[in-house]
Every structure is written in structure tokens, then in C-alpha cells.
Amino acid sequence: MVTTLDAVLTRCRSSPPNILATLQQVQAAFGFVPLEHVPRIAAHLGVTDADVRGVISFYHDLRTSPPGRHIIRYCLGDSCRAKHTERALTALTRRLRCDFGETTTDGRFTLTKVYCLGHCALSPTMMIGEETYAQLTPRSVITALQNHP
Amino acid sequence: MIAPAAKPQTVYVADDSTAIAAGANRVAAELSRLPNVRVVRTSSRGAFFLEPMVEVDTPQGRAAYLNVQPREVPGLFRKKPVPLARIPFLAKQTRYTFARFGENEPLDLAGYGFRAWQKAREMSPQQILAEIKRANLRGRGGAAFPAGIKWQTTADTPTEPKYIVANADEGDPGTYADRMILEGEPYRLLEGMMIAARAVGARQGYIYIRSEYPAAIQKMRAAIAQAREFGVLSESQFDVDVVVGAGAYICGEETALLESIEGKRGMVRYKPPFPAVEGLWGKPTVINNVITLATVPDIILRGADWHLSLGTETSKGTMPLQLAGQIRQPGLVEVPFGLTLEEVIYDFGGGLPRGCRFKAVQVGGPLGALFPARLLNTRICFDALAKAGGILGHGGIVVYDDQTDMVQLAHHFMEFTANESCGKCTPCRIGSTRASELLQAVLDGDAVPEDIALLRELGDTMKNGSLCGLGAMAPAPVLTALEYFPNDFGRRL
Numbered sequence: 001m002v003t004t005l006d007a008v009l010t011r012c013r014s015s016p017p018n019i020l021a022t023l024q025q026v027q028a029a030f031g032f033v034p035l036e037h038v039p040r041i042a043a044h045l046g047v048t049d050a051d052v053r054g055v056i057s058f059y060h061d062l063r064t065s066p067p068g069r070h071i072i073r074y075c076l077g078d079s080c081r082a083k084h085t086e087r088a089l090t091a092l093t094r095r096l097r098c099d100f101g102e103t104t105t106d107g108r109f110t111l112t113k114v115y116c117l118g119h120c121a122l123s124p125t126m127m128i129g130e131e132t133y134a135q136l137t138p139r140s141v142i143t144a145l146q147n148h149p
Numbered sequence: 150m151i152a153p154a155a156k157p158q159t160v161y162v163a164d165d166s167t168a169i170a171a172g173a174n175r176v177a178a179e180l181s182r183l184p185n186v187r188v189v190r191t192s193s194r195g196a197f198f199l200e201p202m203v204e205v206d207t208p209q210g211r212a213a214y215l216n217v218q219p220r221e222v223p224g225l226f227r228k229k230p231v232p233l234a235r236i237p238f239l240a241k242q243t244r245y246t247f248a249r250f251g252e253n254e255p256l257d258l259a260g261y262g263f264r265a266w267q268k269a270r271e272m273s274p275q276q277i278l279a280e281i282k283r284a285n286l287r288g289r290g291g292a293a294f295p296a297g298i299k300w301q302t303t304a305d306t307p308t309e310p311k312y313i314v315a316n317a318d319e320g321d322p323g324t325y326a327d328r329m330i331l332e333g334e335p336y337r338l339l340e341g342m343m344i345a346a347r348a349v350g351a352r353q354g355y356i357y358i359r360s361e362y363p364a365a366i367q368k369m370r371a372a373i374a375q376a377r378e379f380g381v382l383s384e385s386q387f388d389v390d391v392v393v394g395a396g397a398y399i400c401g402e403e404t405a406l407l408e409s410i411e412g413k414r415g416m417v418r419y420k421p422p423f424p425a426v427e428g429l430w431g432k433p434t435v436i437n438n439v440i441t442l443a444t445v446p447d448i449i450l451r452g453a454d455w456h457l458s459l460g461t462e463t464s465k466g467t468m469p470l471q472l473a474g475q476i477r478q479p480g481l482v483e484v485p486f487g488l489t490l491e492e493v494i495y496d497f498g499g500g501l502p503r504g505c506r507f508k509a510v511q512v513g514g515p516l517g518a519l520f521p522a523r524l525l526n527t528r529i530c531f532d533a534l535a536k537a538g539g540i541l542g543h544g545g546i547v548v549y550d551d552q553t554d555m556v557q558l559a560h561h562f563m564e565f566t567a568n569e570s571c572g573k574c575t576p577c578r579i580g581s582t583r584a585s586e587l588l589q590a591v592l593d594g595d596a597v598p599e600d601i602a603l604l605r606e607l608g609d610t611m612k613n614g615s616l617c618g619l620g621a622m623a624p625a626p627v628l629t630a631l632e633y634f635p636n637d638f639g640r641r642l
Contacts, residue, residue, distance in 0.1 A: 016430070018412030020395060058414040058571075060396035061360055073361065077322025078515055078547045081561060082474030115398060115515070115565060116322035117361050119167045120473035120547070121197035121480050130363050134170035 003029045005037050009044045017045035019055045023062055032063040060112075068103040068110040070148045073127040077116035085124035091138035092126075095145070109145070157187045158226070161204040161211075164255060165193035165332055166364040167325070171200040172219065179222035192333025194251035195481030196238050204251065205230055211252070238497055243459070244483045245447050245467055246440065250333050255368055258375045261336040265446035266385065269344045272449075277348040278304060281445065284453035285465045290316055290401075290438025291513070291542045291618065293464075293531040296445075299435055302425035304349040306433040313345045313354035313387075314410070314429060314436040317369075318394055320359060320401040321514025323545035326469040326481060327439035331358065331365035334443075335372035339381075339389065341442030344449055345435050346387040354389040355429070357406050360396055398569035402617050403436045405571060416571045417617045438543070440469060460486035464530035464541075472498045474547035475505050491525035494548060505550040509634070513542025515562050516622035518629040519555070538629060540622065555630040555637040560588035566623040577620025580611040584627065591641050598642055601631065 008029045012022040022045060026033050033056055042052045056062045074089060096104050096111060103110040109128075119125040122134035126141070133144045162168075162177040180203065181188045193200065203214040203225065212230035214221075234240050244250070253260060269277055282297030303311055315338060319327035330338055342354045358366050370391050376382045382389065392410050394400050400409045404418035407429050428434025444466060448456050456466045464486035470493055472479045477499035484493070490510060494500065501507055509519045512529070518539030520527065527537045534541050549558070566581040587604050590596040608624030615621040631638060 016411070020409060020412040021392075022412070024393065024395065054414050055412070058397065062395060075322075076561075078511060078545070079323045079473035079479075081558065082547050082549045082553065084552065114361055114396065115569070116320065116324075118319060118325040118328040118365075119170055120323050120325055120471065120545070121167055121195075122170055123473060123479075125170065127361075132166060132170040134167070 073114045079120035080124040083123040088136040088141040163193035164190035168200040173201040175219045176201045179219045192250045197480045265449040284448045284456040289440035303433040311351040312429045312434040315356040317358040318401040320398040323547040324543045341445035343385045359394040399571045461530045475550040476548045486530040508551040509549045513540040521633040555634040559627040559630040562626045574616035576614035
């Protein structure tokens, strides 16, 4: 069944209106927040287009273009830095041929950076989807990709 | 006659997401394939360098198989497990907030018991407030503000309704104590919030959890559902909802967090008015960090005198420190305030891994100072760290080895602030971008000595002119890097 914007918006009724929660629902349904939906979202919430766009641009999680099949959240936190995560990261970006914020040409992965996943005891770490990979090496970071076809 | 079935052997494996990243699920799956073995999933002890651990009961208490690989499972019980009392990392800790970690099942409501709540409901709100104030419970989230004063202010503000907000936006890289509580003993946080709600007269609470913690979000929601189903929350005339963040470090700042719950951009608010008077939707709001709220049940149960008997003169109680970075035994260490950095890094953390040499330690996340070896005798408490130009923050301790370039690191921290600044005040918004550019120039070999002077001046402006802690503390790692590791900068000018 194709989810429609109206179906999502009817679930998001709160008083006072909550822009972020609504956008999170929209992104959960579509994988991103299509910018052409902004006027209808704004009208539904009784706020301006600028209010909605302001929230979209503020939060790193909110996207305005479709992501790849799997989202990689690569940690650049302090502990991962201390464990020289740039070595595994270089191997990863070379293999994916893409940088932070970009999607691989085959649409398989979107690479995003995060500051800490809370697994600092086993740095360096990343998540692919909901799966966490710890103690990354230039080799294991590539092997991890194979679990996510 | 049929022989009675042998009593199944119970084994315990952590259901914590770091332990799972180490392979705990694969080990648990192998164990459950063995005949006559019952696998119980518990919280983690936080000795992550030993995960996956498989624990068993012995007459002398728990013992564990360490760093278990799935292929070792079939022959595992032929080996002798190590008694936990003989693992110094665990045995030397003083655990209260994390006392049950490694033993409790995270969602076992009856096992948790809510004993502190049972005691608190017999106390008057003013008695609870008096106890928290007398205990001198200072916020564990970073600002170290006395929780009792926040609570009293909210209680004294006549506006209704009132709210309790748990700050579970654990954004400081290098910290994970909140995550462990949310995943490992969610009822402890809930109980702390219920007690706070009774003390100030709140009916509704929110737990703001960062989106980087999907397992914590799921566990906390399940715990709330259980507490509702079994009437724990309705009995306390209080309800709680989880609000999920959207990837913004600044939302760990209390007023930005409130804006975010309201669905807006996470822009820092001017203070006063303080949230305790005008917080969520303009109503009086107690906002405390997860560890702070999770410390409340023990204060109620054991009394303020117990809390006052631990720690230093101005930092009372215990602090869960989180060891990370280039360290041999990374994990959670709950100890009374007052140990030195050296004791924690070497006695608990085991020092650096073989072949690595110490260069610096950063305490308190990306806004904390970088300390050289000669300052390792600094005591871990709010005031000693402040005196040394740093912060305790949320208790993260990250060790760096001598392969670390301090200019690169300083640039990383400034870039982090430039990325995460909410943009409301100029010193933070522009200052972090300019400082980041200056550090890039140093890295590129394009800087002159005057640029370093400019960097110091910029740091001073940010420190004194920023609206909130992000801008005010962001210069600390850069300025301490300049002070303690001048050669890293000097050789590039």
C-alpha cells in the first residue's frame, strides 16, 4: 500500500502543533522529507513554510532527498578519533566512492557522519541500519558492507 | 522409572548494545542451542573489554567466561569460569547506581521493586525536597547545578501544569552511562522521575533520547508500557513519554532540548527565565540528566547521609566514569568522586594498550580540557577539574596516544562546534567557524605566529561572550592543546 501524505498527517495532530515530530513521521513513511510536501505540511500544522524548512535544515537526521537502501552512520566522536578511526574511514570512502552526505551510485549506501554512537568502549564504530559494528579496521569495515546487500 | 530431568544450567549474557556489537547475540544464540541450558539476558556490567561475557552462578557468587567466541560455546563449560570478585576492574568499584548491572533483566518490573518510590510516597513533597537538597546532589549532565534547588524552584512556582524532563540526549562523544541505564535498568530512571514528580507536583514527564540510540529508545518505551500496564505510573499519578531527537548535539543543552520537544529548531533560550520557572511550553519544568535522576532512588532509600558520606567536600556521592579511547580496559567505572585521573586510567583502565604511549587525556567530552601526563594527579571532582581549566561534564574520559596530532584534534573539536552551534549567538556561530579556519591554516602550513594570538583572543571571546555552555566551553580543548602541546603547533608556523 502506498502511504499518502494525508494519511501521515492525520496521525500527527497535536496541540500545539509539533513540527519536528510531524517531519519525523513524514520521513519514516517516505524515507525523506520531499520538499514539494512542505506547503501542505505547513498548512496542516498552521505554521509557515519557513518554519517547516527551518526545522528541516536544523536537524542532521532530516533529509530532503531519497537515501540509499542502507544508511551508514559513521562515528567521528572523540573516542573513535583517539583510536585513529580515519584509517578505517579512508578504506570505506575509497570502497564506496562517496563522501559524507552522499549516496553510492548504485543506490545501496548513504554515508553519514555522527558524533558518537555510545559504543566508545569498542571504538572505532559505525552503524549500518540498526546493526552496530565495533573495533573497525580497514579490513572489517569492508567486510561489514557484505551483510547489507 | 524415568530419571528426573537434570536441572537446567542458567547462564547470563548481556543484552546491551555495545555487548551485542562485541558479539553477545551470536554467543547467546549458540548457548541456547545447547541442551539443558537456559539463557537469561541481563544488563551489562560495563566491562566492555571482557564482552561477550557468559556468567554462571557458583556457591561463591557469579563467575564468568570472558571474551567468548560463538565457536567456543560447545566446549565452554569444560573450562573454569573466573569469579567476578577476582576481576579487579569490577571488584574495586563502588557501585550504587550501577549495582545491579550484569544481574538484572532490564524489563523485569517485579524484580526491580520500586522500593525507593514506596518510601517516597510515604514522604511529603517537602520531605523529599529536603532530602535531595541535603544530599547535595549536583547535576551529572555537565553543569553540576544542585538538583534540589531546581526542584524546589519548580515546586515553589505556582503555575500549572508542571513537567519533569529527563535529558537522555547523551551527546558528548566518549560517554555512554545514560545509554547503559536506558537499556539496562530503565525502571531506575522512571523511578527517579516519579519521585521528582511527587516532589514538585508534576503529572507528566518526557524522556528526550537521541536518535543514535535505537536500542535505548525501544527498551525505555517497553519499560514505560510495562509500568503503565502494572499500574506503577497510574499509582503515582504520573505519566511519561519518550521523545526522540533528530541528531543535534546542541539539544543536550537544556533550553534547546525543550525547544526540540516543542518541535522547533533546537535554539538555545536566554536565561532567565530558568526552565524551573518557565520551561516546556512556558510551564515550570525540572530538567535533569539521566544519571542525576538515576541517583535519586538511592538517596531516598539510603538517605542523604549516605550520599554525603561519599566523595569530596563539594562533590558528593559516586560518579559513573566512562573510559574510552586508547586504553586497555575501556568500560564503565562507578567510584566516589575524588580519585585522581591517574588512578582511574591506570588502576581501572590498565593504562594504554601495548605499544601505545600516553599523550593526553580529555575529560568531559568535546568541550573538555586536554590534560598532559603531568596533570594526571588532578582529582576527578567538579571543583578540582574546574580549577585545572577543565570540566567533569558527563564523566567521559578519553585517552589519546602519541600518534595523535593535537592540531588535527583541535581542528576536529572546533569543526564539531561549528557544525553543532545553534547559531543564536555570534561568538559561538562565527567564532567557531573562524577558529576552525585558523586551525585549518595551521594544518596547511599557512599560519603565522600572530594567528595563534588571534586564536587565543577568539577563544577568550567565545568563553566570555557565548550564550550557553557550547560556545563558552568549546575553546577549552583548543586552548589547552596550545598550552600543553605547543610543539605540535610551533613546528607548523
